[in-house]
Structures are given as C-alpha cells and as structure tokens.
Amino acid sequence: MKARVHVMLKHGVLDPQGEAVRHALGAMGFDKVEGVRQGKVIDLQLAEGASEADVTAMCEKLLANTVIESYSIEMQG
C-alpha cells in the first residue's frame, strides 16, 4: 500500500521559495500568477498492515516541523 504526504508551510509563514518562483514566473512573462506556495510531497511505500495512524506518527515525529508546517495524508489502496 501507498501513502502520499503533503507538507506545506502554514498560512502566515513566509515562503521565500514560493516567492522566488512567483518572481521568476513573472519575469518570464507568466503574468497570470498571483501567488505561489511551495511544499514537499513524500510518497511512502508501506508494508501490509501499516495504518494511517503510523503515517500520522511519522509526520509528527519526522516529516513535518509542526511549528511552522502543516501536513495532509492520502492513503492509496
């Protein structure tokens, strides 16, 4: 089974990476871009018997810095 985890900076936390992308896109002529936020996506291949609770524990302990980042989990199959 698989799980996909998204880790994004929380709203209100400055995202310089996203801002740099927005600036670069603007400079390249993509003038319809109003905002960019960049985060991480982590695809986990899990053994049988792993649960969403396991993935939540991984997020809390390692994958996300919950002070400034939020995460979401999608279990796939």
Place this chain on the structure above:
Amino acid sequence: MKARVHVMLKHGVLDPQGEAVRHALGAMGFDKVEGVRQGKVIDLQLAEGASEADVTAMCEKLLANTVIESYSIEMQG
C-alpha cells in the same frame, strides 16, 4: 483559480533525499516503510483566464527539470 503541480524525480533516478527519509524512519522504529520518494508540490494561485496550457508551459520552462523530473498538474476550480 488554483493549480497544484507535483514534481517528482523520474523512476530510475536516484533519490538521495527520499532514501535519507527512509533510513531515518527505519532508525526511528517505523519498520513498515519499504520505500520513500520525495518531491515538490507547488500551489499556484492564478488569475481568471489562465489555462492548464499556461501551467504546462511553466512546468516545462521553470518548475521541473524534465531531464530527470516528471510533473503532473491538477487544476482546481
């Protein structure tokens, strides 16, 4: 309107970041993790009139290094 872009290393391209996460999870006792791939997620806030073709152009020209990375686009509303 919004678009979400996922940029992942292509299959077969070594992913040292994902491998480091897998190793760290194993060391923390998460023994049901068989593989990890890490990528980027880019959330774009777009002005009215922007199309998926615009986002594809952004991916090809800036967001993804198409030699080693693949991308997927989800348009949202």
